[in-house]
Amino acid sequence: MIKKCFAKINLSLDIISKRADGYHNIDTLMARINLFDKLEIEKTTDGKFSYESNIDLGKLEDNLIFKAYESMKNIAGDRATGIRVKLSKNIPVAAGLAGGSTNAAETMKALNELWDLNLSTSKLMDLGAKLGADIPFFFLKGAARATGIGEILEPFAIKTPLKVLLVNDGTSISSAHVYKKTKLFGNIDNSQIVKGLQAGDWSVVGDFENVMEDVVLRDFPHLKSVKENLIKHGAIKALVSGSGASIFGIFRDDNSLDRTYEELKDAYNFVRKVDLIDD
Template structure:
């Protein structure tokens, strides 16, 4: 196999709680991760040289060791002493720095693709063990589907598939630093934590309305006061028929869940016309675990 074409899917958080800050500075989390059918496209080709090269449709993205795609390729090249080089053509559609694991899912696709192309024989579990060295979300992006993530996000438990429904995605023009959000998160007796266990039960019961009602993201307590447009987008989605809307990850992307495709289509049009968001997509829950 000399080349491979892959879809790298985005994720949303149906629930995100931060349990505590550890002594090493990392935060312990409990999150419900969910794949959606919004994706980047990667074409990976073997080359005659020994180098890792990449190109992308976004001029501001690095194409060197500062990109997780490059780091993923280098990790496997170094470990398995792969002499051939690879060239990665990355077409980005997932919003960048948006709380949707865009970089992590691209890295996951490279690990998967190189494992196939070079016949490394690594299992999904073995790829996930390597993925965590690149980023905490990479193991989940290899696993996909519906999952409970604990620890720093790398301790994953598969859940029954989420109810399929339309998902509206809206990213405002602001950029949010994940580091800033976590550094400014206050965890004390007044912190309102989402009920992750209730969400797990709702998913197992396949009850979309209850899932929507129990969604929560503790990081909104930091991001929304600093970027009020996130609250505006949430409110706009609710006014246009979303059964709930929430920020994904550390933001600034907001997603809304809908019961009917027709309502979601109308909300999509209204969001585009509102000027609140720079990027707007209408997609759906995606439960196929294959890359």
């Protein structure tokens, strides 16, 4: 079985409060983009978990694909088999794009099919939320407003034809580091942004904000130039995605997007024109 694991960007992100369990209550607008990893999964008869990838993702027990397998195996019982996993990684790692979370979600979808578990989407989302706050989002299609720790999801359709350029210079940033140092805000009116995006209103793009950005750009000051270059070359908004280090620019038209891409494509490790996807 082959699955595409799509990345996400946070069009707007607010932190509301810190919880007793160590998580934070957030309010964020997440959109899937057509940048994806390829996940190949097949059953084996040896009862083991086998994994290979084109990049080193560290200890197996810390890998969300393995954690997803273990979670599903506990549900499957006697129906569980060994599996062989091959991951072709295209999404930058530790980059604010939820690459690990989307891998976990697609692993769970694949095992639900391979093992004939017939778990509902709601059940899969609940299981995924125990592994990572971003995982439930990837059981939906398109964009959603995420609240709670990210598990309370309200899908919505984006009618504003956003043109997006995604830049990553190879910097890896720990989400825990950024969350720890970010102050609590609760000042972004994401409900109004959603209404605007649903209505095709370009003016709300100016209201996109990420409260983590101040910490990211303060502690990793070299990233400021990425944002500045996107704005300089025509982006009407440039923002850190999630806890970084990826930064995306929003453009009104293909001409300005293409022009900026040509200017920046050789300046950074990863420069990609991406589309928002809703299916």
